[in-house]
Amino acid sequence: MVGLSFLSASFATLLLEIPSDLDLLVAALPLYGLMAAGFVIIGRTRSLAWTVTVLVAGVATILLLDLDALGGGTASTAAAAIVLGSGALPALIVCNLDAPARIITLSMGATLVLVATIITSSATVSPLEGLLSVVIGWSILTGVTVWLSVSISRALARIARLGRAHLAERHATQTEAQRRQGARLLHDTVLATLTLLAHSGVGVSPDALRAQASEDARLLRQLRLGGTPMPRSSGAYTLEATETSDLGHTLESVKQRFDRMGLTVSWHGAGRLLLPSDVLDAFLLSLAECLENVRRHSGVSNAEVTITQDDTTVRAMVTDTGVGFDLEQVDAAKLGLAESVVARIREVGGRTRLFSAPGSGTTVVLEVPKL
Structure with missing residues (x-):
């Protein structure tokens, strides 16, 4: 020019x-x-x-x-x-x-x-x-x-440095995500089974306990060989990605799991959840963890789950009438709550609310967006 x-x-x-x-x-x-x-x-x-x-x-x-x-x-x-x-x-x-x-x-x-x-x-x-x-x-x-x-x-040169910094940050983020996924995996599977064994499997049939331990052993063995765990809506994990089925879009798999574990759950509201696959997985896995916490910590053998939805949001309210606890006395970094519920829901754009008091039971509200 x-x-x-x-x-x-x-x-x-x-x-x-x-x-x-x-x-x-x-x-x-x-x-x-x-x-x-x-x-x-x-x-x-x-x-x-x-x-x-x-x-x-x-x-x-x-x-x-x-x-x-x-x-x-x-x-x-x-x-x-x-x-x-x-x-x-x-x-x-x-x-x-x-x-x-x-x-x-x-x-x-x-x-x-x-x-x-x-x-x-x-x-x-x-x-x-x-x-x-x-x-x-x-x-x-x-x-x-x-x-x-x-x-x-x-x-x-500055652009190249920014690119390298971005790659390093991305790698660190991926590493942290893998660490958190591993922590969730161990918490939701092996640690849950070990907790049952530590309490002599109280409230769980021997067959269900053996099946769970066998599944955990298979999972750990394949992980050692380099497999990548994929969450299933039941709260278990598989090492291969599977096609979404009607069962994966319903609460039936969660119901079946806790029926086997001896927790009586009364279900109310929507029985079919039409959500994106990643949101659905996070929602059902978090719901399963809430029910697992009821089974482990509430001191009761029954819970109420109410599912509602509107044009933008799906909600699940998990309620028990157990011993409850003081929210201020609970470590916010406790793995089951912080990672398997709160962080998992937050990663898909949702939020978690927790209500409890000693002697008054516990209520957890999970909210995830439809889009």
Whole structure:
């Protein structure tokens, strides 16, 4: 754009010769057209061949103006040559300071332009004026190009650093997510089974306990071999991703699990949940963990679950009439509540509310968005 602007200014200055020197304009017009095409092509391809072409055409144009000046040309002829030599042609520097061959080419071209411009200006104006114009023009554009090159290099370096920092942060986030998933996995499976064993399986049939222990052993064995656990809506885990089925979209799998575990659950409200798969998994796994907490800690063997939904939200309210607890006395970082319920619901854009008091039972409200 800089080169084309100065080229246009030089040609406009030359038009002042009309009608006194129409032959000069006709002779110079093809050279100006060639330079204009060259600037456009160089801007797109950075072609060294076209850089040489523009330099040659520029020097030829200045020499053509020399002939006119020596033959009695006017000041506008010298002005056109000075604008061409000190503004248009130096613009080639912008695309040609990144390789020795280009720098050598520009240096040779600048020398020819300087000599030709001095000859032209000496015939009509001061030679010193032509010399200073060319030197200043080439120097300014060289300085601007170097500054731009350094600035762009620094910007690219900063972008690269930001990219590396982003990748490191993403890796750390993924590592933390994997750690939290592993903690949830152990809490929801192996630790639950070990807790049952520690209490001699009270309230759970021996067959259900053996089946759960066998499933946990299989899961750990495959994890050791490099498997990736995938949560199931029942609260268990599988090592392969499965297609969503009607069972996965209902509460039936959760009901069956806690029936086997000896917890009597009264279900109310919607029996089919139409949610995105990730939201549905988080909702049902959190619901299963709430019921597991009732079975382990409430001191009662029954619970109430009420499912409601509106246009934007699905809610589950899990209530028991057990021993309850003081909310202020519970560690907020306790794994079962913080990770398997609160964090899991929060990750899908939902929220968890907890109400309890000693001797008054516990109520947990889970809310997840439909979209």
